[in-house]
Amino acid sequence: MTYDWRLRRAASADASAVAMVAAASFLETFAGILPGSDIVAHCARNSSPEKFAGWAGDPATVVTIAEHPVGEAPVGYSVLTSPDLPIDVLPGDIELxxxxxxxxxxxxxxxxxxxxxxxxxxxxLGAKRVLLGVLGTNVRARTFYEREGFVLAGTRRFNVGAGWYDDVIYARDL
Structure with missing residues (x-):
């Protein structure tokens, strides 16, 4: 089924809604893959309303919220911000x-x-290249990113709760 999704830039007032969909989507994605206690700890640390309010108030960051056309419930989101990845970051890079x-x-x-x-x-925003990191074993996400034109650019170890996981880093020139 195709919907006419509503996408808009999130404001600080949307922080609770984005945090809710962030935690729910992380849980949906990684339940059965990562330990539940690690998922809960990760979401508490990285998907709080305060975190999203800070991003929404940062002029160098774009938070987008996707809402269902029936009732406008939040069903997705994205965050573009300054890169925090262990690869050579070039001028004009931004991280998804x-x-x-x-x-x-x-x-x-x-x-x-x-x-x-x-x-x-x-x-x-003037970016020349978009970078992103993803769990190396997340085949669904990796297939999506590759379909969207991203190519491998490196690796990293990523902390979720008490665990460390192997991620791959993708890049796409704009």
Whole structure:
């Protein structure tokens, strides 16, 4: 089914809604893959309303919220911000730190629309290249990023709760 998803730049007032969809989408994505206690700790540390309010108030960061056309419930989001990755970051680089949708939106084209808007926002900010990190074993996400034109650019160890995981880093020139 195709929906007319509503995508808009999130404001500080949207921080609780984005935090909720962030925690829910992280849980949906990694339940059965990562320990539950690590997921809960990671979301408490990295997906709080305060974290999203800070990003929403930062002029160098773009937080996009995707809302369902019926009732405008939050169902996805993305975050573009300054890179924090263990590779040579070049002038003009920006990191797509987060891009998630809830399962209700899978297969509807929302992920592609969020990505297209993130790439357009990155270009509008003057970025020349978009970077992102993803769990190396997350085949679904990796396939999506490769379909969107991203190529491997490095690796990192990423902390989630008490665990450390192997991520790959992707890059895409704009």
């Amino acid at each position: 730190r987060r891009i998630y949708t809830l399962s209700v939106a899978r297969g509807t084209g929302l992920g592609h629309r969020l990505m297209a808007l993130a790439l357009a926002d990155a270009a509008a």
